[in-house]
Amino acid sequence: MKIYGDSISGNCLKVKWTADFLGRSYEWIETEVLKSASRTPEFLALNPAGQVPAVILDDGRPLAQSNAIILHLAEGSALIPADAYERARMLEWMFWEQYSHEPYIAVARFQVRFKGVPLTELEPKIFDRGKAALQRMEDGLADSPFLAGDRVSLADVALVAYTREAEDGGFRLADYPKVVAWIARVEQALNIT
Amino acid sequence: MKIYGDSISGNCLKVKWTADFLGRSYEWIETEVLKSASRTPEFLALNPAGQVPAVILDDGRPLAQSNAIILHLAEGSALIPADAYERARMLEWMFWEQYSHEPYIAVARFQVRFKGVPLTELEPKIFDRGKAALQRMEDGLADSPFLAGDRVSLADVALVAYTREAEDGGFRLADYPKVVAWIARVEQALNIT
Numbered sequence: 077m078k079i080y081g082d083s084i085s086g087n088c089l090k091v092k093w094t095a096d097f098l099g100r101s102y103e104w105i106e107t108e109v110l111k112s113a114s115r116t117p118e119f120l121a122l123n124p125a126g127q128v129p130a131v132i133l134d135d136g137r138p139l140a141q142s143n144a145i146i147l148h149l150a151e152g153s154a155l156i157p158a159d160a161y162e163r164a165r166m167l168e169w170m171f172w173e174q175y176s177h178e179p180y181i182a183v184a185r186f187q188v189r190f191k192g193v194p195l196t197e198l199e200p201k202i203f204d205r206g207k208a209a210l211q212r213m214e215d216g217l218a219d220s221p222f223l224a225g226d227r228v229s230l231a232d233v234a235l236v237a238y239t240r241e242a243e244d245g246g247f248r249l250a251d252y253p254k255v256v257a258w259i260a261r262v263e264q265a266l267n268i269t
Numbered sequence: 270m271k272i273y274g275d276s277i278s279g280n281c282l283k284v285k286w287t288a289d290f291l292g293r294s295y296e297w298i299e300t301e302v303l304k305s306a307s308r309t310p311e312f313l314a315l316n317p318a319g320q321v322p323a324v325i326l327d328d329g330r331p332l333a334q335s336n337a338i339i340l341h342l343a344e345g346s347a348l349i350p351a352d353a354y355e356r357a358r359m360l361e362w363m364f365w366e367q368y369s370h371e372p373y374i375a376v377a378r379f380q381v382r383f384k385g386v387p388l389t390e391l392e393p394k395i396f397d398r399g400k401a402a403l404q405r406m407e408d409g410l411a412d413s414p415f416l417a418g419d420r421v422s423l424a425d426v427a428l429v430a431y432t433r434e435a436e437d438g439g440f441r442l443a444d445y446p447k448v449v450a451w452i453a454r455v456e457q458a459l460n461i462t
Binding site (some may be wrong): 104122125127133135137139140141142143145147148151160161163164165167168170171172174175176179212216217235 | 317320
């Protein structure tokens with residue numbers, strides 16, 4: 077398998093962590109978004125959406141969208157709950173991540189850390205919705221060590237990627253103690269640093 | 270099953286269409302976003318994210334996020350391809366829908382049709398990205414009658430919901446003839462009007 081990814085992108089790291097956890101071998105092809113490497117004709121032939129990550133599976137077929145890729149790689153593994161309801165809750169968190177978390181938490185980080193935008197120039201909406209997302213996670217972790225049950229799942233892989241970097245975008249993780257404890261728990265379960 | 274949904278919301282209609290296609294019985298509880306019905310304490314106890322649709326399954330447990338709900342309802346049905354790669358491509362389209370299509374195509378429609386915002390006052394980014402999304406679909410339908418293979422799947426359910434309403438937000442569907450033909454094909458396959 078070939079993984080086209082940018083090492084600064086949480087979406088790309090999700091794929092790396094999942095493959096590593098599953099012991100899947102792959103070639104990592106560094107694809108730097110800031111150098112427009114995801115907009116070349118070669119890359120667009122692989123993923124017409126022009127987004128990283130994208131993979132070429134062992135049989136030569138392409139696949140894109142971080143959460144679709146990790147769901148495919150992890151089919152039948154311990155990263156996907158066997159129980160149908162827990163599996164559905166895992167998917168609920170994963171779709172929520174792309175709609176209600178990534179556009180604020182990841183975008184704030186990218187703008188501030190990698191584009192040099194001052195915190196004061198970010199849209200207030202980004203902070204309001206990013207804080208709401210972190211609070212939603214804090215509440216979701218009230219009764220459960222992981223997001224979709226008692227064991228680490230792809231919901232945790234998907235959400236930890238940018239949550240652990242949230243301070244780069246001006247969010248204060250100390251305000252969300254259950255989230256802080258969960259980040260450490262997920263990092264340990266996935267063996268990532 | 271109880272479906273809490275707003276009839277003007279494509280995300281909610283996805284759940285209705287899937288349940289109808291599968292012959293699942295349900296009670297539809299109209300939950301009007303414009304009247305803040307998704308922000309009441311009762312609703313927030315059901316879905317802390319404050320978004321419709323949300324369902325209460327037959328066993329009394331809640332589930333949210335349109336695409337997670339339809340994936341759960343349709344498990345084992347013809348709406349999810351049996352082939353692992355086609356299933357992964359279906360998921361790729363579904364995650365792409367929430368990240369790269371809904372925030373432009375659905376948001377433009379909502380602002381213009383339901384909030385009364387003049388087309389000229391929408392952010393130009395909404396049009397640029399919305400048009401890119403429609404072109405991505407046009408290209409994706411070049412060789413295939415449906416988005417994830419030869420049969421209708423949840424990818425089509427997820428994407429048709431707002432694509433068929435795109436003109437309400439100022440997009441011109443006639444510029445995307447394969448998309449227009451696909452909308453009719455999906456409407457027929459799902460028996461929706």
